[in-house]
Amino acid sequence: MTSNSGYEEYAFIADLYDHVTLYRDRPDVGFFVDAAEAAGSQVLEVGCGTGRVLIPTARAGLDIVGLDLSPHMLAVCRRRLLDESEAVQGRVQLVEADMRHFELGRRFTLATIPFRPFQHLLTVEDQLACLTTIHRHLAGDGVIILDVFNPSLDFLVNRPTGEELGEEPEFFTPDGRRITRRHKTVAQDRFNQVNHFELVYYVTHPDGREERLVHAFSLRYLFRFEGEHLLARAGFEVEHVHADYDRSPYGSKYPGELVFVARKKDV
Numbered sequence: 001m002t003s004n005s006g007y008e009e010y011a012f013i014a015d016l017y018d019h020v021t022l023y024r025d026r027p028d029v030g031f032f033v034d035a036a037e038a039a040g041s042q043v044l045e046v047g048c049g050t051g052r053v054l055i056p057t058a059r060a061g062l063d064i065v066g067l068d069l070s071p072h073m074l075a076v077c078r079r080r081l082l083d084e085s086e087a088v089q090g091r092v093q094l095v096e097a098d099m100r101h102f103e104l105g106r107r108f109t110l111a112t113i114p115f116r117p118f119q120h121l122l123t124v125e126d127q128l129a130c131l132t133t134i135h136r137h138l139a140g141d142g143v144i145i146l147d148v149f150n151p152s153l154d155f156l157v158n159r160p161t162g163e164e165l166g167e168e169p170e171f172f173t174p175d176g177r178r179i180t181r182r183h184k185t186v187a188q189d190r191f192n193q194v195n196h197f198e199l200v201y202y203v204t205h206p207d208g209r210e211e212r213l214v215h216a217f218s219l220r221y222l223f224r225f226e227g228e229h230l231l232a233r234a235g236f237e238v239e240h241v242h243a244d245y246d247r248s249p250y251g252s253k254y255p256g257e258l259v260f261v262a263r264k265k266d267v
Ligand SMILES: C[S@@+](CC[C@H](N)C(=O)[O-])C[C@H]1O[C@@H](n2cnc3c(N)ncnc32)[C@H](O)[C@@H]1O
Pocket: 002, 003, 004, 005, 007, 008, 046, 047, 048, 049, 050, 051, 052, 053, 067, 068, 069, 070, 073, 097, 098, 099, 100, 113, 114, 115, 116, 117, 120
């Protein structure tokens, strides 16, 4: 089974991911580490990627299983773990699996889906498959935390399609490649709430050679109450909806994030 995320298809994304300024500077790591400390081991991170959140969580002393469908992202995570102490390495287990259907044979106190992997699920069927699979893996009063972007109405109505926009700050890889990135909304499927995007990486190698790499992927956006209904259908009770990782309440910022914190209901 593959996703529509591009992460399994293009190895270059895993290679560049940890160097992208916007990812490196995301203000969410402390929030997820605090949540893991409050819940205690064991934690499950779904869509763990290269370990951006997983490694700091293990450093904080928590046992964590990281699950991801992309062998490329997991390979980078494994490589990064080699630089960690044996104690940190010993707290981490990585699993290559699809978030819609997996069976780990154990239960967790907390499951997180940081930085929007859930939006790569493009149908209600897939969203519910993921949430019910996680529900099955949580202990009696286990917690799920997932974040998605809060859809900006202005973006949905006015964003031009078919144009490469918004050059981001350039970044560098340790081997000396200089990279700038632009993004394109290729098409908007408003009936299914799915946008098709491209992230376009312009790479200049140390010898001057230039390369253009395209990461094509699709994201489904969801609104606040849709998220709450999905979680309720999957057997969760929503405890908080935050607009940001500083825990400000939904509605205090626009568009902000949509961070759902929900507890498993005993059914
Ligand atoms: C934006 S990255 C987020 C990675 C990490 N959580 C972080 O915060 O940096 C999205 C991740 O979701 C993973 N992903 C997408 N669809 C998936 C699926 N169906 N099952 C498991 N992982 C998936 C991708 O491989 C990728 O690593």
